[in-house]
Amino acid sequence: MFAGKAIRCECGYEVRASDEDDVVEEIRRHASEAHGITFSLELARKLARGTTQGAGDDGSIRKEMQ
Numbered sequence: 001m002f003a004g005k006a007i008r009c010e011c012g013y014e015v016r017a018s019d020e021d022d023v024v025e026e027i028r029r030h031a032s033e034a035h036g037i038t039f040s041l042e043l044a045r046k047l048a049r050g051t052t053q054g055a056g057d058d059g060s061i062r063k064e065m066q
């Protein structure tokens with residue numbers, strides 16, 4: 001069950017939402033507006049679930065987020 005989540009970007013921005021879909025949306029919006037990158041829905045969903053711990057399996061997310 002999903003019971004609220006807070007994801008912190010490397011820039012210090014924190015995405016908070018009680019619903020996973022909202023977190024996913026916020027992650028994608030922040031990445032686009034603040035960093036000019038586009039997260040796929042799948043990738044943002046992984047981040048929201050913490051299955052990537054804020055970084056892709058290859059570490060590409062952290063690099064892209066800088």
Ligand SMILES: [Zn+2]
Nearest residue numbers: 009011013034
């Ligand atoms: Zn950021």
